[in-house]
Amino acid sequence: MVDFLTRRRGGRRLDWTDWVTYGYLASGLLLMFGPVLWLVMSSFKTESALTEFPPSLLPTGPKMVAVTGVDKPRPLFKVTLPDGSVRELAELRRIGLTATMVDPAHPETEIKVPIDQRQPIRAFGLATENYTDLAGKFAFGTYLWNSVFITVIATIFTLLFNSMAAFALSKYRFSGRKTVFLLILSTLMVPPTIVLVPNFLVVSELGMLNSLWGVIWPAVATPTGVFLLRQYMLTLPDELLEAARMDHASEWRIYWRIVLPLTAPALAVLAIFSVMWRWNDFLWPLVVLSKSEKFTLQLALNAFQGDLVTQWNYLLAMTVLTLLPVTVVFAFLQKYITQGIASAGVK
Amino acid sequence: MLRQLAAAPVAAAFRVVEAPFRWAQSAFGMRPMPWLFLAPNLLIFGVFTFLPLIINFYYAFTGGVQLYPSERPFTGLDNLATLFDCTNHFNPSTCRKDLFWRAIWNTAQFSVLQVTLMVAFSLVTALVLNRKVIGRGFWRGVFFYPVLLSPVVVALIWKWILQREGLLNAAMVGAGASGVEWLTNASWAMFWVIFVSIWAHMGFYTLILLAGLQAIPKDLYEAAQMDRASPWRTFSRVTLPMLMPNLLVVCVLALIRAVQIFDEVFVLTGGGPGSATTFIVQFIYQTGFMEQIRLYGMAAAGSLVLAVVLIVLTLIQLRIASAGRAGAGNDG
Numbered sequence: 001m002v003d004f005l006t007r008r009r010g011g012r013r014l015d016w017t018d019w020v021t022y023g024y025l026a027s028g029l030l031l032m033f034g035p036v037l038w039l040v041m042s043s044f045k046t047e048s049a050l051t052e053f054p055p056s057l058l059p060t061g062p063k064m065v066a067v068t069g070v071d072k073p074r075p076l077f078k079v080t081l082p083d084g085s086v087r088e089l090a091e092l093r094r095i096g097l098t099a100t101m102v103d104p105a106h107p108e109t110e111i112k113v114p115i116d117q118r119q120p121i122r123a124f125g126l127a128t129e130n131y132t133d134l135a136g137k138f139a140f141g142t143y144l145w146n147s148v149f150i151t152v153i154a155t156i157f158t159l160l161f162n163s164m165a166a167f168a169l170s171k172y173r174f175s176g177r178k179t180v181f182l183l184i185l186s187t188l189m190v191p192p193t194i195v196l197v198p199n200f201l202v203v204s205e206l207g208m209l210n211s212l213w214g215v216i217w218p219a220v221a222t223p224t225g226v227f228l229l230r231q232y233m234l235t236l237p238d239e240l241l242e243a244a245r246m247d248h249a250s251e252w253r254i255y256w257r258i259v260l261p262l263t264a265p266a267l268a269v270l271a272i273f274s275v276m277w278r279w280n281d282f283l284w285p286l287v288v289l290s291k292s293e294k295f296t297l298q299l300a301l302n303a304f305q306g307d308l309v310t311q312w313n314y315l316l317a318m319t320v321l322t323l324l325p326v327t328v329v330f331a332f333l334q335k336y337i338t339q340g341i342a343s344a345g346v347k
Numbered sequence: 348m349l350r351q352l353a354a355a356p357v358a359a360a361f362r363v364v365e366a367p368f369r370w371a372q373s374a375f376g377m378r379p380m381p382w383l384f385l386a387p388n389l390l391i392f393g394v395f396t397f398l399p400l401i402i403n404f405y406y407a408f409t410g411g412v413q414l415y416p417s418e419r420p421f422t423g424l425d426n427l428a429t430l431f432d433c434t435n436h437f438n439p440s441t442c443r444k445d446l447f448w449r450a451i452w453n454t455a456q457f458s459v460l461q462v463t464l465m466v467a468f469s470l471v472t473a474l475v476l477n478r479k480v481i482g483r484g485f486w487r488g489v490f491f492y493p494v495l496l497s498p499v500v501v502a503l504i505w506k507w508i509l510q511r512e513g514l515l516n517a518a519m520v521g522a523g524a525s526g527v528e529w530l531t532n533a534s535w536a537m538f539w540v541i542f543v544s545i546w547a548h549m550g551f552y553t554l555i556l557l558a559g560l561q562a563i564p565k566d567l568y569e570a571a572q573m574d575r576a577s578p579w580r581t582f583s584r585v586t587l588p589m590l591m592p593n594l595l596v597v598c599v600l601a602l603i604r605a606v607q608i609f610d611e612v613f614v615l616t617g618g619g620p621g622s623a624t625t626f627i628v629q630f631i632y633q634t635g636f637m638e639q640i641r642l643y644g645m646a647a648a649g650s651l652v653l654a655v656v657l658i659v660l661t662l663i664q665l666r667i668a669s670a671g672r673a674g675a676g677n678d679g
Contacts, residue, residue: 017478021475021480022480024471024472024475028472028489032492032493032550033489033492036496036504039503039507053512053516054517054520054521055514162388164387165387167384168380168381168384169381172380172384174378174382177381180389184392189657189661191657193607193609193628194650194653194657195395195399195400195403196631196635196636197406197650198401198402198403198406199395199399200414201414201416202402221395250365250372256361256365282497282610283610298497298500301614302613302614305506306617316503319503319504322500323496323500334484334488335484337491341551
């Protein structure tokens with residue numbers, strides 16, 4: 001049997017290096033996906049199930065039952081009574097080692113039970129209210145809208161402005177071309193972290209503090225984007241442009257109607273990256289947006305986790321919703337993302 | 348359907364933007380056209396990168412708490428002198444700005460450990476993925492997935508696991524040990540900050556190294572096989588030398604990112620306990636934006652120090668990149 005399973009094409013058996021390889025990959029799977037899976041499973045637990053220690057693997061919690069005359073649902077227990085019979089009773093209250101319990105069917109007779117004579121009954125249940133409550137209890141819709149607005153608008157401008165610059169740098173010969181290209185590339189050396197304070201001044205002078213535009217504008221010109229698109233446009237034959245000029249097409253028309261459609265694959269890669277960058281941005285929005293109605297999802301998550309009493313059930317649900325779009329994009333476009341990184345080294 | 352819906356506004360936008368270009372072309376000919384296409388990008392770089400660079404330089408030499416530069420008194424080298432005022436630079440407690448030096452040494456310790464371990468793990472993973480494995484695309488995706496998660500999400504995922512009554516402590520108790528306060532113990536906090544940042548970023552470097560491995564000509568390995576070279580010898584004499592340019596670029600790239608660490612750590616530990624995981628960028632952010640008295644000049648001086656470090660690292664990277672073939676990289 002083992003012989004059959006480990007047999008491979010070409011007659012070579014799996015040797016120990018293959019076992020090590022797959023062992024490594026399997027533990028990688030556990031380590032990389034495990035924490036995310038744990039987050040997702042935890043996000044479906046009720047608030048009381050989240051405070052249990054040790055935590056249960058699946059979203060299970062104490063089975064609750066409604067008791068007439070009591071406003072909140074009470075936890076259900078399997079109780080062994082002194083006469084040896086076993087009954088399911090709901091706990092009303094507990095003092096020390098004795099609990100006062102009732103049968104939900106006959107709420108009028110209270111029974112005193114020593115707590116070592118009972119077992120909590122657990123039930124599987126998805127606490128979807130963690131998700132459905134978000135819209136009502138928090139301004140989740142606002143945060144989502146802010147994040148989506150910044151991501152979409154910034155990505156459109158990024159594609160437009162960077163492709164225009166790349167067009168100029170790849171399809172025109174003019175004095176200063178090399179200087180401009182180097183100047184744009186040199187901004188790679190100026191990450192946002194080192195111009196934090198003066199950029200705050202610039203944005204506040206432009207009246208864009210606590211405005212989503214204050215996050216969008218500084219982000220839309222990217223050296224990586226210009227570089228990526230320029231390299232791609234260099235491969236387009238110049239004869240296409242010459243032919244269009246013969247037909248008296250304006251330069252803008254050549255850019256818009258000829259060059260841009262042909263650059264679609266590179267634009268797609270840049271679009272994916274831009275969406276990721278803007279969706280995940282943290283430090284710069286943190287500086288610009290201080291009013292909670294302007295928070296992006298990332299800022300809202302940060303604010304909630306810093307609260308004195310963290311409501312983990314809502315925080316976990318919101319975290320899952322924040323990582324969902326990126327995960328979906330990744331699931332469908334993995335190939336393009338990994339190829340884009342491998343070829344251009346951008347992230 | 349969607350295409351038709353989008354067609355009208357796109358066509359309208361096209362006409363609006365085309366107008367100035369068409370006018371400029373008919374009035375001045377071809378000469379200004381490239382500059383017109385470059386204008387939006389250059390304007391944004393000018394306003395949000397180059398202008399701030401100059402202002403940052405000026406800020407670093409001024410004092411006071413006003414934001415507007417002309418209202419700030421010129422204080423010369425005061426800020427930098429304060430930052431560097433130490434009896435012993437290796438002992439932050441003897442410094443006037445002790446937090447700055449704690450941040451510097453924390454960042455140095457973090458960067459060295461994180462980059463070394465991360466590149467090592469990335470290399471091993473790339474080597475494993477470069478073997479004949481079934482479903483390589485899937486496995487590559489597994490290691491790459493965390494790279495795409497936002498730093499805040501990454502921090503919260505791990506905070507949930509590492510909290511006092513979290514999964515890890517449950518496992519510890521289950522194994523008969525007692526729980527540990529992972530994030531409020533200084534040494535453990537540093538360990539987890541390094542661990543989490545490796546978890547979140549190693550997929551990116553794995554991908555670059557894997558691309559490098561796949562670019563090594565196959566006939567070199569065939570030749571090694573002919574000579575009956577041992578696997579270790581093949582690795583040290585063929586793989587490693589051929590991969591060296593990529594490996595160096597990955598190291599410097601990782602180092603450039605590591606000295607700028609902020610987001611994940613800020614959410615995971617808030618720089619604590621105490622200042623055990625406070626790094627340079629957090630010092631800048633805290634000094635400029637979190638304190639009651641906002642010392643913009645001090646923050647700018649801190650940025651200047653960070654900028655010098657980054658420029659040195661980038662020049663090293665450019666040197667390596669021009670020596671071998673390699674890619675550039677930055678977050679936009």
